[in-house]
Amino acid sequence: MSHAGSRNWRTVAALLALSLLAIPLGLALGNIRVDxxxxxxxxxxxxxxxxxxxxxxxxxxxxxxxxxxxxxxxxxxxxxxxxxxxxxxxxxxxxxxxxxxxxxxxxxxxxxxxxxxxxxxxxxxxxxxxxxxxxxxxxxxxxxxxxxxxxxxxxxxxxxxxxxxxxxxxxxxxxxxxxxxxxxxxxxxxxxxxxxxxxxxxxxxxxxxxxxxxxxxxxxxxxxxxxxxxxxxxxxxxxxxxxxxxxxxxxxxxxxxxxxxxxxxxxxxxxxxxxxxxxxxxxxxxxxxxxxxxxxxxxxxERGLLWRHWRQRRDRQRFTAQQVLQDIHRHALQHGDPQYPAPGGMLVTLRGPLARPALRHLQREGLLNASAGDDWKLSERGLERSQAAARNQFLWDRYRQFGEDLGLPSLAVDPQQPIDRLLPADAIARLEALD
Amino acid sequence: MATLEALLIDLLLRVTDLQQLNAILGDPQATALITGGLVAFAAALPGTFLLLRKLAMTADAISHTVLLGIVLTFLLLAALPGLEADLNSPWLILGAALAGVATVLLTDAIQRSGLVREDAALGLVFPLLFAIAIILISRLADDVHLDSDAVILGEIGVVWADARSHCLQDCQPLEITPDDPRAETGRRCTNCVELDIGPRDPAAEFEEYCLNCGSYTAAEAWRARLVPQAPTLVFWPRAITSMLLVALLNLAFIALFYKELKLGTFDPALAAALSLRPALLNTALMVLVSVTAVAAFDAVGSVLVVAFFIIPPATAWLLRDRLAHILLLAPAGGVLASLAGYEFSRGNFLGIAQMRDLLLMLDEAIGLDGFTEWNTSISAAIVLMMFLFFLLAWVFSPRQGLLLSLLQHRARQQHFAEQLLLGHVHHHQGTAEAASELAHAGLHQHMGWTPRKTQRVLARLRLRDMLQIEDGILQLTARGERSVRRFMALRGTSGASPAAGR
CATH class of the missing domain: 1.10.3470.10 (ABC transporter involved in vitamin B12 uptake, BtuC)
Structure with missing residues (x-):
């Protein structure tokens, strides 16, 4: 609270300085004689x-x-x-x-x-x-x-x-x-x-x-x-x-x-x-x-329209990037080879036009390697990340299905959150042990 | 418009003669009266729904922003070739309606962003649009006959001056050709500009041309003294026509959609469930408000219109409960108020007093430096009368008037005091302490009342034969006994003492 407060005071001071600056600027631009x-x-x-x-x-x-x-x-x-x-x-x-x-x-x-x-x-x-x-x-x-x-x-x-x-x-x-x-x-x-x-x-x-x-x-x-x-x-x-x-x-x-x-x-x-x-x-x-x-x-x-628009855009991009990573992982698993490349065209068809910037973003992060042409495959880190994501998703699915029967603590289901930080280790173990 | 006017003139001539009609239509006061009545009538109809839908301030906002619609349409008309830019163009109505709807949409949009609340959104939008309109007007003051006074007050006193002429008899249009005997000829220099010489220069060449050739309507021909016989003309003020049209439009709209409007006002959810399109109807209502505001703009300006929309329906609402009654009463009251207001602007206060006398009295009392001329704007006077009627309705309303509630309050207090005293007597009657509790002399101390109040309550009860005093001791009569039993049975408190004998 106090932290946010002091940051806002800085905004206030900046705006005050800006408006004081407007005076000489306005005078100069408007060609006004001061009398x-x-x-x-x-x-x-x-x-x-x-x-x-x-x-x-x-x-x-x-x-x-x-x-x-x-x-x-x-x-x-x-x-x-x-x-x-x-x-x-x-x-x-x-x-x-x-x-x-x-x-x-x-x-x-x-x-x-x-x-x-x-x-x-x-x-x-x-x-x-x-x-x-x-x-x-x-x-x-x-x-x-x-x-x-x-x-x-x-x-x-x-x-x-x-x-x-x-x-x-x-x-x-x-x-x-x-x-x-x-x-x-x-x-x-x-x-x-x-x-x-x-x-x-x-x-x-x-x-x-x-x-x-x-x-x-x-x-x-x-x-x-x-x-x-x-x-x-x-x-x-x-x-x-x-x-x-x-x-x-x-x-x-x-x-x-x-x-x-x-x-x-x-x-x-x-x-x-x-x-x-x-x-x-x-x-x-x-x-x-x-x-x-x-x-x-x-x-x-925080509140402004531009700010809101920008944040929505950023969230959408992040979400698409996550999905694209999982798509490539799943595609590779279906072909039995974690390094199996996925064609870019297929990803765009699946996830819409945001998939292209998402691919570039993932590449910059070092999660993907571009191979010849328009083919994309997971890097070492990308593989780890997708495996962790897949496991997270799997655990959430199980939690949704069996959590109540197992008497686990009740959580709001949000697959974006890492479940192993929300639940105690023994609960995770019980979810994994299910068959 | 012209056809409608012709029709009206035709109708009116059946009940009156030409001279009288022209006298009325050419009279500033009579036309002001008619226009004011029409504005009041036309505005009260949608105003009733505005009032019940809690949109009074929205109407105020719209009546401000139509000004921007008017100014922008005017500018557009002036910029487009082939269209005449004048303040009577029917396009202005369209522009104003758009401005009104734009106000509502813009307010909604700002509000929906979740950043600004509804009241503040309205409070931002209409000052902005109105401010832009005022700035434009002050920049264009030379081209538009609009000034800030007209914007605030309207010019109901001069509506007669802006009239369209209708010809009834001897209406031959006239065509003057150069060989007509009435044609006047003049000479003009043909090469003066070209050679940059004066007309007296010997090199100047001249040609003859016709000064007054062209086509004339009958009225123009008479004015130019080209025909000996004056045509029979009626000058019909345009404001009356447009106000009449708007009044009819409002009437038709409400007659057609009465059921939908009623349901949408009192139960919007049900109206939506029955697919009566309450949102669409609401927009239509806003359009009507804008159109009414712009038609009334010439007459009463843009600030006072809200009074015409709201005050007569509010007055009617204080008097009656049913929507249909309000819809009948509000326009009638509005017209009545505009009659009274018109008289008031001429110094006659409801026929009770003359403002001149009042000012003379004030001059003597506090000193007005001898300025006792009563002079006020007609529209402001009408609004003041509407407000006066409203106050009267508030005080005297048989349903929720101030006077009535005052009387009811008193009656309840009296009734309660009587019951209290009867209960007190009933409680102590025939007991050991009766002699002290019910003694007439010290009664007010036991009741905790002032002696005067005690006497009054006692007097009322004795008058109604419920209580009697024997040897200075209070006693219930048979009637009093029955009354006590009745109200104790009603309360269901058989034994509990209504008065703690203090």
Whole structure:
């Protein structure tokens, strides 16, 4: 466990280094001039991405991804109302968004508990109704024609360019506070995420912790709204976490990785949208984030698709090689001469196209000798190996047939395993002594 | 489409006259009302099954991703020669349906890889497709009349403007040839470009040509003032036709496959065992959802559509239990909500209050700087009304309403308290401690209740003639005695004391 853990930490560190490398590389390739605005925007994007990535991990692990979607839509009326009451001050807007999202969670939970509606319908209803309320308020605000209302629309699709330095500071402080809570209640959050009934049985205040964790997710959503906008926020919330999940099995590593990926997506999307007028930030961030997910799904060690494909291929090849070796052995025995060669064409007919690479592989291993033309015969070692395999197979067959009658220990039958290591020597002797 | 419209016009002209019809179809408000009602009707039908199959969020995802279908089809149409790229092309429906199905398939594929769970897969796929669509739109903003506002909200207020003209009378098309008296001639330089000279150059050569030759439809001829007699025209908004078609399609689908849909919704395993192809039917349902979403896109945008799908059926489900009833009630409720929502967008809140007055009140109370103009998007107003109806149904539903369960809860509490008191009296009646346990004065201490509650319970029981007080001591009446025996027999606890006399 600890060994696997430390190896995974090395993966995490490597990915961090790689993503840090992406910065100068991207700057050089994209021909981007580094200036004050760019640094602010990129820093804002990165910080927001990190917070969303880390906190979003819990939404993904608790299978509440779509709740994030509903809550981000539900934040809109809060933003609009806060603007009406307090003006365009980021702190107030965030507070308004938070309260509205909170009410959204409450309403969804109440609907699920008190009516026959299921979670999905409750989310759909709350999402649409709150969003419509937000739109109504926004239309009213627009009709007032304040100059300062410019910048509210950005909450729909996100606009990183409008992030100011003090905003970045505020976001960092709030994010940091969320992290402090997270670390302080680390054990509890971990428990209610993976085994809520165990947590409850051990007297943890499940409801309270649940609410607290939901609040952290709401914080992430509310902070991220500026960047990704309400419609696409769910992508920024869950994509980094889904990507991180592919690389590791451990929660702490997953959170760190999700933070890295989120920061990368946030900064990357913000910079891209800053390069051209009129490109909304949200969509670009989502595209970057999902690209990271696609790469992770393809490349991640152990779980990734490429890795899986490669392992399947390797297993098939090994299996074919084993079979081919046995085929040659059997063929030779039928002809009464252990050195009797088997024609390659026959083996390919028997075992399919994988037989050719298998033959070459066996030859490299020194188990086979190629004689004239396409004929193959066993080497000294190959003979030993096939005899051992044949004996193993023979013993397994006998075990399957008589094992129970002889009162031998019960095993899962797997002829790939050497039976003489699984059974005690006297049991093997009894199997061999049968007639 | 045009034939259908002609047919409809013909039908409508039998019940109304031309002037009135054109007045309605040319009126932004009337058309918005009709379109909104049609969207609500069309969406509630498949929406009922989405709700019962727990696919509400899938519908939300699809209504986002049809946007990508629309944009990509548009680009394809623009790139292919011989096809006209406009936002009313029927090809867009096909593109959107494909996008909807692609969303579902892609989500399934990601989920089946075993690496990502279902909710997260959906949460990845639809933001990605929607994000790509938004990026494409922002790059093509000059070519497509789509902007982010339209995507979010739709433009139900301007559906009247996009209309097809139908000619009823004096519909002769016109062909202007160069020798027609109405032909206008002009001169153009034939060698100016070639020689790179201005038309005033002496070397310039000219030819005469016809400025307005060509063929005209009757409407075009009238607009160009080529004919003295105005043709009789009806301008039919395209959105109404497509919404009507989709509504009919949904209706036909559900009528045809009602049994299969019902079984597939409530018992998919049995449906599969009876070879009713639930998977195929599910795909068909997704296609319907996509088609409905794209037809409604012009009117209500892509974010609010989910409300039209889900909220009216959810409202109906709170009120009724039977699928057939929900299928009748949901579209009706949806249409009603869109009427109310339309009125709401004009400032009339269910006929109870005027939003203007409300804003004036608010202005005085908290200060809105005098901005009391009520102005909102029609689609958002409709959704708010749907939500209001939903809340009302939730509170007042005769089956599982909040109010009802509150009342039932109270009634149960009262009933329990009465039984407890009757049991207490029954238990101590005629025993030595009766004088202390059953004394009216100190009763609340024995029951562990507040004096007020004790008085209320006592009053109710005396009113029903189950209990009487003699010399300050409680006694069961004959009725009270019967009632105690009945509920003790029901519980099967003959002697056990229902009230521990504390």
């Amino acid at each position: 004050y605005t760019l640094v602010t925007v990129a820093a804002g994007g990165a910080v927001l991405g990190i917070v969303c990535g880390v906190l979003g991990s819990f939404a993904v692990l608790r299978q509440q991804s779509l709740l994030g979607d509903a809550l981000s839509h539900a934040a809109l009326p809060g933003v609009a109302l806060a603007f009406l009451l307090a003006g365009r001050e980021l702190g107030w807007l965030l507070a308004g968004a938070g309260i509205a999202s909170w009410l959204g969670v409450l309403l969804i939970n109440t609907l699920v508990r008190r009516t026959r509606l299921k979670q999905d319908a409750a989310m759909g209803i709350v999402l649409a109704a709150f969003f419509a309320l937000g739109i109504t308020l926004l239309t009213y605000i627009q009709s007032r024609n304040d100059a300062s209302q410019a910048g509210l629309d950005q909450f729909i699709f996100g606009q990183a360019a409008s992030i100011r330095r003090q905003d970045v500071l505020l976001i960092s402080v709030v994010g940091l506070a969320a992290f402090v809570v997270l670390i302080a209640l680390w054990k509890e959050f971990k428990l209610i995420t993976f085994d809520p009934s165990f947590a409850q049985a051990n007297g943890f205040p499940l409801r309270l912790l649940d609410v607290l964790l939901s609040t952290l997710i709401v914080v992430a959503i509310v902070l991220g709204l500026q960047l990704a906008g309400v419609v696409l926020m769910v992508g920024l919330l869950i994509a980094p976490a889904v990507a991180a999940r592919q690389w590791t099995q451990q929660l702490d590593q997953m959170l760190v990785l999700a933070g890295i990926f989120g920061g990368l997506a946030g900064a990357g999307g913000s910079i891209l949208s800053g390069m051209q007028q009129g490109l909304p930030t949200g969509p670009l961030i989502i595209v970057v984030a999902v690209a990271i997910v696609a790469l992770s799904i393809a490349l991640a060690p």
